[in-house]
Amino acid sequence: MAEKKTTVSASESTRKKKAVTTEGGKNTVTAKPKGNATGRRIGAVILWVFAFVFEILAILAVAQKIDFSFLQMNPLVPIIILLVLDLICCIIGSMLWKQANHIDPASEKNKTLFWIWNNMGLIVTAAAFIPFIILTLLNKNADKNTKTVATIAAIVALLIGGACAYEWNPLSAEQKAEQEGIFADKVLPEGSVYFTEYGSKYHLYRNCSHLNNSEKVYEAIAGSESNEGKSCVDVALENGCNDVCKTCKKKFEEEVGLDAAEKLKAEEEAKKKAEEEAAQAAE
Numbered sequence: 341m342a343e344k345k346t347t348v349s350a351s352e353s354t355r356k357k358k359a360v361t362t363e364g365g366k367n368t369v370t371a372k373p374k375g376n377a378t379g380r381r382i383g384a385v386i387l388w389v390f391a392f393v394f395e396i397l398a399i400l401a402v403a404q405k406i407d408f409s410f411l412q413m414n415p416l417v418p419i420i421i422l423l424v425l426d427l428i429c430c431i432i433g434s435m436l437w438k439q440a441n442h443i444d445p446a447s448e449k450n451k452t453l454f455w456i457w458n459n460m461g462l463i464v465t466a467a468a469f470i471p472f473i474i475l476t477l478l479n480k481n482a483d484k485n486t487k488t489v490a491t492i493a494a495i496v497a498l499l500i501g502g503a504c505a506y507e508w509n510p511l512s513a514e515q516k517a518e519q520e521g522i523f524a525d526k527v528l529p530e531g532s533v534y535f536t537e538y539g540s541k542y543h544l545y546r547n548c549s550h551l552n553n554s555e556k557v558y559e560a561i562a563g564s565e566s567n568e569g570k571s572c573v574d575v576a577l578e579n580g581c582n583d584v585c586k587t588c589k590k591k592f593e594e595e596v597g598l599d600a601a602e603k604l605k606a607e608e609e610a611k612k613k614a615e616e617e618a619a620q621a622a623e
């Protein structure tokens with residue numbers, strides 16, 4: 341019990357320091373949940389449709405079915421511009437799709453479907469460039485220079501778009517439920533979790549060595565208004581994380597204990613249930 345008290349006071353003193361926002365010259369920024377998954381999915385699909393439109397226009401431009409000669413410039417210019425627009429739509433669409441999957445993760449019971457769902461952006465990006473590459477290579481009328489440059493540009497775009505669209509940190513519904521079960525807000529050692537812009541792991545301690553070199557650290561504070569009723573772990577997962585940092589987990593196991601954490605959470609839930617029952621009985 342005494343140990344728990346020191347943890348709390350330590351967290352209070354860190355909180356005070358954080359109010360100044362700089363700690364060791366580094367910024368700690370309050371994190372927010374990402375919000376709506378459906379809106380992001382719709383946005384992604386709309387952008388992907390545009391990506392296909394730009395690809396078709398680029399194919400027609402190579403086949404000289406669309407005449408861009410009125411622009412009075414090298415015929416390669418409109419083709420490259422169309423490919424860039426295609427790429428931008430693929431990248432932004434895939435980012436939205438990946439964010440949606442971290443807000444509303446799919447079950448990993450079926451591994452194949454889970455992979456396909458998480459990598460829809462990658463599949464769309466492939467479909468948004470590979471037909472263009474094949475048709476350009478097969479085109480017998482286009483001049484050699486146009487064919488070569490357009491093909492290379494499309495391959496580069498495919499590689500960049502593919503790397504951006506690939507889900508490097510997949511999160512499943514099962515993973516989310518498990519982490520919410522262990523690291524409930526009530527048992528967080530500092531009442532917060534921390535993560536960085538592109539990091540896939542969230543941290544339970546602000547002074548974790550893995551955060552030492554981060555310019556900007558996001559903090560999700562338990563029970564805060566900024567969390568909009570969500571748990572700290574939820575906020576971290578929505579912001580692109582998919583697991584807890586191993587160093588922090590080890591420290592947490594030593595200081596709190598995973599069993600103790602589960603017990604605390606069960607007590608908390610039993611208390612809540614009893615309160616609800618009492619309220620019902622009073623009615």
Ligand SMILES: [Zn+2]
Pocket residue numbers: 542543544545548549550585586587588589
């Ligand atoms: Zn850590």
